[in-house]
Amino acid sequence: xxxxxxxxxxxxxxxxxxxxxxxxxxxxxxxxxxxxxxxxxxxxxxxxxxxxxxxxxxxxxxxxxxxxxxxxxxxxxxxxxxxxxxxxxxxxxxxxxxxxxxxxxxxxxxxxx
Amino acid sequence: xxxxxxxxxxxxxxxxxxxxxxxxxxxxxxxxxxxxxxxxxxxxxxxxxxxxxxxxxxxxxxxxxxxxxxxxxxxxxxxxxxxxxxxxxxxxxxxxxxxxxxxxxxxxxxxxxxx
Numbered sequence: 251x252x253x254x255x256x257x258x259x260x261x262x263x264x265x266x267x268x269x270x271x272x273x274x275x276x277x278x279x280x281x282x283x284x285x286x287x288x289x290x291x292x293x294x295x296x297x298x299x300x301x302x303x304x305x306x307x308x309x310x311x312x313x314x315x316x317x318x319x320x321x322x323x324x325x326x327x328x329x330x331x332x333x334x335x336x337x338x339x340x341x342x343x344x345x346x347x348x349x350x351x352x353x354x355x356x357x358x359x360x361x362x363x
Numbered sequence: 364x365x366x367x368x369x370x371x372x373x374x375x376x377x378x379x380x381x382x383x384x385x386x387x388x389x390x391x392x393x394x395x396x397x398x399x400x401x402x403x404x405x406x407x408x409x410x411x412x413x414x415x416x417x418x419x420x421x422x423x424x425x426x427x428x429x430x431x432x433x434x435x436x437x438x439x440x441x442x443x444x445x446x447x448x449x450x451x452x453x454x455x456x457x458x459x460x461x462x463x464x465x466x467x468x469x470x471x472x473x474x475x476x477x478x
Binding site: 254259283285287293294295296297300341343345350351353354355356 | 367396398403404405406408411421422453465466468469470
């Protein structure tokens with residue numbers, strides 16, 4: 251079975267600092283996608299960033315970037331210049347080709363002023 | 364922007380009641396999904412649908428059924444609600460024709476409490 255592990259149930263970061271959220275996944279497929287989703291308190295879950303496994307270059311979206319280590323099956327999310335609005339639950343997810351999403355248990359991020 | 368809406372944000376039901384959760388998306392997406400979200404477990408797929416009148420079981424379909432009579436609407440049905448179905452329910456949609464195909468777009472969620 252495919253699994254996604256997020257080993258940090260909770261994390262905190264000072265405003266304007268950088269934080270990295272960890273994610274490891276397990277898939278036997280060679281073709282897959284990886285995602286980070288953000289769920290703010292009482293608000294809709296939205297896509298933060300996605301990565302195609304065949305691309306070696308790490309995806310970047312403004313202050314959000316990933317460190318994709320395919321051999322290690324690791325997909326961490328780095329948030330630079332953290333802002334109060336970054337406080338949320340973050341879910342890592344994998345999508346093996348032809349299969350359904352597999353989500354991790356989530357990491358709750360607090361941003362301290 | 365994709366908009367996915369769910370009929371209720373909060374719902375309180377009694378054990379044994381039949382519960383309907385409705386989801387509507389306005390972007391003509393072919394694929395629709397129902398998840399439940401529980402602390403420490405992330406999101407788990409209940410049912411999904413790739414087309415009208417079509418449905419497939421996800422990882423935890425027991426105690427649930429679905430209906431997709433129209434492309435934009437996907438309903439989750441709890442035939443006889445039980446307390447272990449107390450959870451947050453999330454609907455999502457996606458489209459293979461979308462520029463960010465495979466990406467799922469989520470509704471705001473329905474927090475269901477079964478007493």
